[in-house]
Amino acid sequence: MTLAYPLSDPRTEVPAASLTGVMDRLGVQMRFARNAEIYAQDDEVEHLYRLVSGCVRTVRLTSDGRRQLGDFYYPGDLFGLEPGPDHRFSAEALSECTVQVVRRSAVRASAGDAELDRAILTATHRELQRTQNHLMLLARKSARGKVAAFLLAHAEAAEQDRVELLMGRQDMADYLGLTIETVSRTLTQLQDASVVEFPSTRRFSVKRWETLERLAE
Template sequence: MQTVLATAGLLPALGGALPDAAFSPRQTPEPKAGSRRAFTADEEIFAEGDRIAFFYKVASGAVRTYKLLSDGRRQIDAFHLPGDIFGVEAGEEHRFSAEAVTDTKLIIYRASDRSTLAGDGGCLAREVVGALLRGLERAQDHMMLLGRKSARERIASFLIGLSERMTGEESINLPMSRADIADHLGLTIESVSRSLTQLEREGVIALPTNRRSVILRNPAALRRLDA
């Protein structure tokens, strides 16, 4: 854990080794420290190149982290949902920008605040490490998705991933737009819409009228596409 925190630039804030309790597998309570701030939809949280002074936990809403390419195209790195921690990066500057997808509330922690990280038996430090490991796993899955999967398979992977992050719910309210999904999956909006419509015709999903929610009618078929 110390290696992970050191790489993220957080270990100096702890002043050395983590307390023994930081290695306990028990459930971690909500950290008591940290200020809260509300962001409106599409409001910038930080920009690429900003100095890293804070990291964040999503209390409600959703956040996208992304990078603008030299030709103006946008690649969305990840979507951060309630409970997720983001903004922890190696180095002194943010490599990605972050915006609120919808009206969002964040808990904001100062990266250099040793009392916040070490308090409550290292609960927050444990959360940060867990967030880093989950983020690494999702990044590896995303790399495989972009490199090897068809449009339908990418959509299937995306929907299964969201369902699992939302505690296995089969009715998913999508906070992000189809343009966001396209920029995350390396597709065009037309490909996203076409793939969703095809999955609906096959009876794998249902798309209610508002088009911002998806019902997984046949999760097993989605998982076969995701395999």
């Protein structure tokens, strides 16, 4: 059994053409350095964001100081489309990235309330799918199963022999609900078992697909 892709997938359905057209006409492209904040947790929702290049992560800090990682976003993804008045998560540039930004009021004036509402509904549906898949990933009992599922998802989405991981070990740990020590140890075990190979810290290839799929079940 193969794993349903738990992260952002550039093949997912995009919003209506009229919305993307408005963003192309009215949006401003902004560049962000690695680890730069795009918007903050609890900021008022005022803009729509579409990732042009790079990778973005969403992060929430809890009242007791714990860091929760929401998801990763890739080129073509819309993010920050929340139904409420404030952002529940902050958005940070995981790598150097370019983001197309447009005010909601400009979209509303050009495309109308109905188009904006449809975009929010589409984004809410997509975020619900992300959340459900993330919960399924966290529900796996073993650290090896969680890490294997994470690697398998990226390998299936990349559709090439060598897979680039833009996130570091700490991001992986926070996303999987594990410690960084556990993630590092599990990756070493998978490599020692010749399931995957890491020629560098953020690049890997799958050597035994069936084994990785079995571990990810």
